[in-house]
Amino acid sequence: MEIVVVLVIALILFGPNKLPELARSVGSAIGEFKIAQKAAEFDLSDIEKYSKEQNEKKKADAKALDNKIKAMAAEAGIDPEGKKPEELLVMISEKMKTESIAVEKNESESEKEMTVKRLSPEELADLNKTCTEKAGEKAQV
Incomplete structure (x- = not known):
């Protein structure tokens, strides 16, 4: 019922000639919004993945540094x-x-x-x- 009321008001405001054009532009805007939303979600997942990789790399570097320090200590007696x-x-x-x-x-x-x-x-x-x-x-x- 409410949708019918909204469609009647849109028909009165924009007229029968402009209504299909308006529907196309709203549909394309919604499609672009969905594409942008998916791209943002992928970017966020990429950022999270990159962040995890960097954390793992930092941990590996710290462990390698610790091993080098231990080797130096052993060489020093x-x-x-x-x-x-x-x-x-x-x-x-x-x-x-x-x-x-x-x-x-x-x-x-x-x-x-x-x-x-x-x-x-x-x-x-x-x-x-x-x-x-x-x-x-x-x-x-």
């Missing part, structure tokens, strides 16, 4: 069992600091040895004389 990656990083950096201090001490001791092994002026003159004699012999050959 630290037992990685039962320790968080953050703790292992701190332990590795502390070990590196202590080892670099030991290396610096060894280098400074080597430098001391080098200063002890410096030649006296007489030894330097003899060495210079020997080098010039050998250079002269090579030039004659």
